[in-house]
Amino acid sequence: MHVLSFVNQKGGCGKTTAAVNLAGALAAKGRRVLLVDLDPQAHATMALGWAAEDEPTVREVLLGEARADAALVSGPGGVSLLPASAALADFEDATARMLHAEGALRAALEPLDARFDEVLLDCPPRVDGVLCANALRASDTAVLVVETGAFALQGAVKALDVLAELRETLDRPFDLRVLGTLFDRRTRFARELLMALHGRFGEALFDTVVRTSVRLREAAAMGVPVQVLDPACRGAADFEALAGEWLADGAGGDGAARDAGASRSPAFQTTRP
Ligand SMILES: Nc1ncnc2c1ncn2[C@@H]1O[C@H](COP(=O)(O)OP(=O)(O)O)[C@@H](O)[C@H]1O
Ligand SMILES: [Mg+2]
Numbered sequence: 001m002h003v004l005s006f007v008n009q010k011g012g013c014g015k016t017t018a019a020v021n022l023a024g025a026l027a028a029k030g031r032r033v034l035l036v037d038l039d040p041q042a043h044a045t046m047a048l049g050w051a052a053e054d055e056p057t058v059r060e061v062l063l064g065e066a067r068a069d070a071a072l073v074s075g076p077g078g079v080s081l082l083p084a085s086a087a088l089a090d091f092e093d094a095t096a097r098m099l100h101a102e103g104a105l106r107a108a109l110e111p112l113d114a115r116f117d118e119v120l121l122d123c124p125p126r127v128d129g130v131l132c133a134n135a136l137r138a139s140d141t142a143v144l145v146v147e148t149g150a151f152a153l154q155g156a157v158k159a160l161d162v163l164a165e166l167r168e169t170l171d172r173p174f175d176l177r178v179l180g181t182l183f184d185r186r187t188r189f190a191r192e193l194l195m196a197l198h199g200r201f202g203e204a205l206f207d208t209v210v211r212t213s214v215r216l217r218e219a220a221a222m223g224v225p226v227q228v229l230d231p232a233c234r235g236a237a238d239f240e241a242l243a244g245e246w247l248a249d250g251a252g253g254d255g256a257a258r259d260a261g262a263s264r265s266p267a268f269q270t271t272r273p
Pocket of ligand 1: 010012015017181210212213217220
């Protein structure tokens with residue numbers, strides 16, 4: 001079981017879209033995939049057409065009130081979902097007096113090891129909260145999702161610094177990768193930014209860049225991964241390519257060699273004083 005989280009302190013950069021649709025693309029390739037929604041906004045849950053009501057959600061799992069396998073639901077496109085609801089918003093307060101609150105997700109996922117090949121974690125738009133801390137402690141790989149728009153490079157460098165520092169404190173450090181999203185090939189600006197990202201992060205940047213696609217928005221609104229809505233569209237093609245790339249070099253292969261924080265990455269080191 002490989003756990004990968006989608007992080008960025010910025011909202012609207014495509015984290016949820018990446019988590020949901022990479023999950024769909026991996027499932028379409030026959031992988032056993034679990035998507036965990038760690039955002040009280042519950043966008044990933046909605047994007048799989050689910051609305052949690054009285055049944056246990058990821059909140060109860062993290063608080064030790066329910067087992068993960070009791071809270072799982074089957075989503076469309078062969079993706080299993082550990083849903084979130086707005087009630088997750090009080091998680092920070094609820095864990096104020098809890099010991100080891102940041103290790104709750106890792107512990108909860110352990111019994112699912114034989115059941116899933118890939119577990120994708122959709123994080124809230126902040127990297128300093130206890131939810132993201134849970135995600136990073138459970139992660140084999142953290143994917144920084146970067147919108148290829150204005151100020152993206154500065155934001156990405158800062159976010160990667162924070163993540164690289166944080167993982168120094170972990171007993172099981174995650175690999176760091178970077179994914180470019182919302183790419184509009186028609187603008188020179190976006191093309192140049194992509195080159196700058198590549199210059200800075202090198203191999204840690206996924207070759208696949210997720211282009212802007214109306215179908216991705218439509219799929220979210222309809223509550224299905226884009227592979228289910230229209231497997232022939234550009235959005236589906238991008239996530240198919242990303243899934244292929246991930247399976248070729250991420251999950252089992254030379255992830256560490258592509259790590260954005262690895263000492264061998266001179267591009268990353270130049271961000272330090
Ligand atoms: N590649 C894309 N093409 C078109 N729309 C996108 C794309 N990626 C994300 N969006 C849209 O942008 C908005 C924010 O994306 P989302 O994945 O929810 O970001 P985050 O989870 O980082 O807040 C959503 O309305 C989503 O449908
Ligand atoms: Mg989101």
